[in-house]
Amino acid sequence: MREEVSKMDRYSEEIRFMCKYKINTIADIEKVKDERKDNLRLLDNEGNRLYYKRNKLSESKEKDEISNKIINVTEKMKKIKKEL
Numbered sequence: 001m002r003e004e005v006s007k008m009d010r011y012s013e014e015i016r017f018m019c020k021y022k023i024n025t026i027a028d029i030e031k032v033k034d035e036r037k038d039n040l041r042l043l044d045n046e047g048n049r050l051y052y053k054r055n056k057l058s059e060s061k062e063k064d065e066i067s068n069k070i071i072n073v074t075e076k077m078k079k080i081k082k083e084l
Helices: 001-018 026-056 061-084
Strands: none
Touching: 026 061
């Protein structure tokens, strides 16, 4: 019974995803997948840049601001990875 419920939840998520991005064909899926990978790569570069910048700073207040930005980037990356 639990397996069926989890399968139904997965199907529901997939349908919502398809409706959100207006996916009708396999080519549409590949297009969305490529866009997500590009976004993930950009966010990864931004996160690396922020880590590097934070490590060079000496003031705690500035480090906290950069850390908050890093957290936001990480959350965006998690969301994209889930979609992939």
